[in-house]
Structure formats: C-alpha cells, structure tokens
Amino acid sequence: MKRKTVARLAAAAAAGALSLAMTACDSGTGGEGGEGGDGAQEASDIRVGLAYDIGGRGDKSFNDSAYRGLQQVQEELGIEDVQDLEPTEGESDTDKENRLNLMAEEGYNVVIGVGFAYAEPMKKVAPEHPDVHFAIVDSEIEGIDNITSLVFAEEQASFLAGAAAALKTEEDHIGFIGGVETPLIQKFEAGYVTGAEHVNPDIEIERAYLTQPPDMNGFQDPARGEATARGQYDAGADVIYHAAGASGNGVLNAAAEEDELFIGVDSDQYENASDEQKPYVLTSAVKGVDTAVLEFVRSVSEGEAQSGVQRFDLASGGVDYTTSNEEQIADVQDQLDELKQQIIDGEIEVPTTP
Structure with a gap:
C-alpha cells in the first residue's frame, strides 16, 4: 500500500600538488575530558583547521555535521580564526598528509580530520607537530599523545x-x-x-x-x-x-x-x-559529530585538552x-x-x- 496520504578560506588556494581549497567558515549556526594541562587559552590564540572527508561540505550528512560543529566553535567559543578544507577528487594518503602538514605549518594549533581516511596520514604528521592538538573523527588512534579519537557507537x-x-x-x-x-x-x-x-x-x-x-x-x-x-x-x-x-x-x-x-x-x-x-x-x-568537534575545541580552550579515545554512544547522547x-x-x-x-x-x- 502506497503512502500518498503522508506525502519534504574565503578563496581557493593551491598548495603545490595539493590543489586544496581553504574556505573560511562565514556564518554561525561529549565525551570524557583528558589531561592537557597547558592552561586556558584566549579565543584569539586558538586557530582551528578542519579537513573534510570524501564528499565534502554540502553532503547533508557526515561532513555537514562536522561543519555545524565548526560554526558552533565560532558562535559559542568566540573563536574567529577557523578554516575548513575540502578534499580533492581521487586524492591519496599523501595528499591528506600534506593537507594536515599545511594546516599545522600555517599556525593552526587545533587540527581535525573528519573521517577514518585521515588515520594513517595523521599518525605520520602529528608527531612532527607536538604542540598542535589533532583530532580524528571515526578512527581510533592510540599511543600518540597529541591525537584525540572521536568515535561513535x-x-x-x-x-x-x-x-x-x-x-x-x-x-x-x-x-x-x-x-x-x-x-x-x-x-x-x-x-x-x-x-x-x-x-x-x-x-x-x-x-x-x-x-x-x-x-x-x-x-x-x-x-x-x-x-x-x-x-x-x-x-x-x-x-x-x-x-x-x-x-x-x-x-x-x-x-x-x-x-x-x-x-x-x-x-x-x-x-x-x-x-x-x-x-x-x-x-x-x-x-553528534558537531558536538564532538565543539567539545574537543572547548577542552583545548580550557587548557584540559581531551586525549586518547573519546566514545559517544546512546547513553551519553552521542x-x-x-x-x-x-x-x-x-x-x-x-x-x-x-x-x-x-x-x-x-x-x-x-x-x-x-
């Protein structure tokens, strides 16, 4: 039986072989805390870079949830310096590695990779930038102090x-x-x-x-x-x-x-x-990818950066x-x-x- 009765970076920038678009967030829309211990930071001292998974912003699903989190970072934490980076078609792990390196080298002290595809690149990049707080969504990485894993049930x-x-x-x-x-x-x-x-x-x-x-x-x-x-x-x-x-x-x-x-x-x-x-x-x-992104950045801003694996399930509302x-x-x-x-x-x- 049918249901008819119920019938709903501000500009593109190339970085060598990356061909990578950096787009500034232009409008605003939990897990357990770990030990960061570096003291609360002013919003103006925090720069957040976020790299999207395949499909990029506008997928109306996974990546858009991460983008909402980035908007909340701006609105709720007052952090203005945020950038979101789109993937390129057919890119390799090397491209992702270069993207993460680029953000860290350009002074972004919070770098978030959206999607398990960033796992291996982040494992290589994070140890080279020990003062940068990295987070990855949907992959568990243990043993690297400055990587936090945001995973869901x-x-x-x-x-x-x-x-x-x-x-x-x-x-x-x-x-x-x-x-x-x-x-x-x-x-x-x-x-x-x-x-x-x-x-x-x-x-x-x-x-x-x-x-x-x-x-x-x-x-x-x-x-x-x-x-x-x-x-x-x-x-x-x-x-x-x-x-x-x-x-x-x-x-x-x-x-x-x-x-x-x-x-x-x-x-x-x-x-x-x-x-x-x-x-x-x-x-x-x-x-709640948006909530996970927001709370991770909040933890950094409060000087108690989450660390290790942060799990979000039905019990936590994740x-x-x-x-x-x-x-x-x-x-x-x-x-x-x-x-x-x-x-x-x-x-x-x-x-x-x-």
Whole structure:
C-alpha cells in the first residue's frame, strides 16, 4: 500500500600538488575530558583547521555535521580564526598528509580530520607537530599523545533505525545501502539488520554497497545511490536506510519518487530535505559529530585538552534516532524508546560486524 496520504578560506588556494581549497567558515549556526594541562587559552590564540572527508561540505550528512560543529566553535567559543578544507577528487594518503602538514605549518594549533581516511596520514604528521592538538573523527588512534579519537557507537543508532524500518514496513521487506564496504560502514549494517530482526526475525533485507575499497567514490555518487535504491524498491523493499554520505541524496530522491520510506544517517536528513521529500523521511540515525568537534575545541580552550579515545554512544547522547517527522515516527516512538533504554541498560548488546 502506497503512502500518498503522508506525502519534504574565503578563496581557493593551491598548495603545490595539493590543489586544496581553504574556505573560511562565514556564518554561525561529549565525551570524557583528558589531561592537557597547558592552561586556558584566549579565543584569539586558538586557530582551528578542519579537513573534510570524501564528499565534502554540502553532503547533508557526515561532513555537514562536522561543519555545524565548526560554526558552533565560532558562535559559542568566540573563536574567529577557523578554516575548513575540502578534499580533492581521487586524492591519496599523501595528499591528506600534506593537507594536515599545511594546516599545522600555517599556525593552526587545533587540527581535525573528519573521517577514518585521515588515520594513517595523521599518525605520520602529528608527531612532527607536538604542540598542535589533532583530532580524528571515526578512527581510533592510540599511543600518540597529541591525537584525540572521536568515535561513535554507530551500531546502536543503526539498531534503532532497523527497528523503525521493521515496525513501519508494510511488506516485511526493507533495504540497506552502504557507500563503501569498510569496517566502519559494516557497523551501520550490523546494527540495522540486528534491530530489524529483533522486531521481526523473518523480515527480508536487501543489502548493497556502492563500491569496494580502495574505490571510495561510493560516498559521493548520488546517481549510483539512486539507481541502487530504485533496484531495492523494485525488488519489494519499502524502507531503505543508507550509510553512504553524499550518495544518500540519491537514495532520498528515489524514495520520494517511488513513494516509499527513507532513513537518513549522521545528520537529521528530514531537516535538510526538500518539502517534497520530507514526508518520506521516516527518521535518521544521527551521531553528534558537531558536538564532538565543539567539545574537543572547548577542552583545548580550557587548557584540559581531551586525549586518547573519546566514545559517544546512546547513553551519553552521542548517537540517537530523530523524531522530526512526527507524522511518520509517532506511532512507533514508544517502542523505539523502550529498545533504546534496553541498549543503554545493557539488556540488548548490538554487534559491530554483520
């Protein structure tokens, strides 16, 4: 049965082979504290550089959440000197390494890499700049004093997304689309499948990845995302959850045109959907990249820089599901909140691998 009744650096700068764009943030929009001990700093003494993951700013998902954090750094902490850097197409680890080095050498004393792809480059760069506070989102790096890892329990939020899909499907048939089949994205799949099967052990689940490593274009190919989603809807799925970055915009296009349901990721994708698309956004499995960025920079400014691995889960409010589309989510919210509390209480353990 269809759902028609519910029908949403201020300039480009080249740095040698980097071809890297540095764009100043122009408008404003937790984990555990570690030991930094270098004393509180004036906002004017802190310069923040942030390097985006594949897909860059404007993906309406992962990178945009990091950008919101950068805006909050400006607004809440009064730090004016911030820069965000876009990735280049087909770039290598060397390009990322050069980008991190460039920021550190240009005087940015807080440098944040958004995405696990910055792990190896940051391991090389950080020891060369011991006075710079580095942070990486979505990767655990231990043993290097000036690197802080900001990681999330994506599988827990994805469990709730899967439960929501199983509660809302009219065909007992749902789908999952991952951008690239990496261990991180498999966490999303594992949680989603487990949540759906917890509600309905007999549910049918379509699963697809847009690309395989080392091809990372699956995070920035909306056309492929749309085509894959259409294939899953044609196969009988009526709810699809994606963990595919900017490619998810194509999944949402397909959902709206096929008159089926969509579950977003990382950011509240109901909020940035068009008016025509909004009715089809059931919920989003969000993670507080914005909060993690803000709190990391805050810790540096207060002289107690976070260190080591900072974990954000359902219990800390670091991940969650959204309720923006009340028309769609209201009838299953009580059940989802009960499952959420069971995860927080340890009654439900969510796997991190499919």
